[in-house]
Amino acid sequence: MEMIDFHTHYVNREMLNPTWLNFLEAINPQFYSKIDDYGKRPDLFAAYLKTQGVKYAVVLAECAPATSGNIPTEKVIEYCRDTRCSCRSPH
């Protein structure tokens, strides 16, 4: 069965507020140990998604420096650029 993950986050250590970073380290230490790699290499994330059976993943920007952090839209667009689908319908 093909899958779409409608809610994932682009994360970058410098862009997240401490609460998010600390929570991330606690809840997903395996990812946290590679956070810098994933932040620079969308191909790593794309490869991981493939192992999980995910065909498309929505990657979210976040503009909330007072609470969670500031992950600019421009950064997310750049991150997705090499793997995004620009077609209206994939079929």
Next chain:
Amino acid sequence: MLLPFASLNPNAHPDPAGKFEVYVKESEAKGLKLHPSYQFFYPNEPRLYPLYGKAQELGVPVIFHIGSSIFKGTRLKYCDPIYLDDLAVDFPDLKIVMAHSGRGFWYDQCFSLSRLHKNVYMDVTGLPPLNLLSYFPDLEKNREKVIFGSDWPTMPGSIGKNVEAIKSLPLSDRAIEAILYRNAHRILFE
């Protein structure tokens, strides 16, 4: 394939609708994510209507964070799902997605809103999959309006583990397929 969604802080941008249009048309953003409780605005404020009108015109979805949060400074009052009712009425072709489906506070309200309005969807990100039917006992009835999201990487385990948990729920095959793929496909590509 990775599909970028933009985010804008309505309190920080002088022309959110104009900015969002640029994101979609020039940078191929596929939708918009808003955080009322992090950005401190009520979704049904009239000043935001040009932004919603633009999203409706462009045919792209808008996700709202609707539910609890771990972040200090969050103001929950802004993400009460009732404020999305006005949007659903005033923008009947806008695809409105409730991320976290009311986590902690508004499960019934989110379910009811999604049942009431053809353009309102439940994104079950951040809810333990095995608990979904306790939060939404009639989930099967709303199977065409529920969307899977992992919240990766801010989640325990793997995406696959969460998917398997959803597949193990006593739901029809049609519901499982809709939650994991077909509903999101319709929102994103149709």
